[in-house]
Amino acid sequence: MKKDTATFPLRLPKSIKAELARTAKQDGTSINQFIAVAVAEKLSALRTAEFFSERAKKADFDAFDRIMNREGGEPPRPGDEMP
16 A cells, blocks of 8 residues: 655754654654654644634633533532632
8 A cells, every 4th residue: 555645855953863863763663753743743732722722712601601600410529619
């Protein structure tokens, strides 16, 4: 099965490349694989932050307050109380 990949020349300071090589070796991966996973993790973190930022803009705080202040239910468990 052929993978859809692209090449990207990357210039790194020698000290960073040396540390990268040591860390990739400790991780049991190639430098290329280590960089690919690191970039994927960073992209995932950025997209997650964007997702929650967009969700926060749609929040209905009045509805939240109504739900949190409604009658009934059980009291919070120890440690779950509001400050």
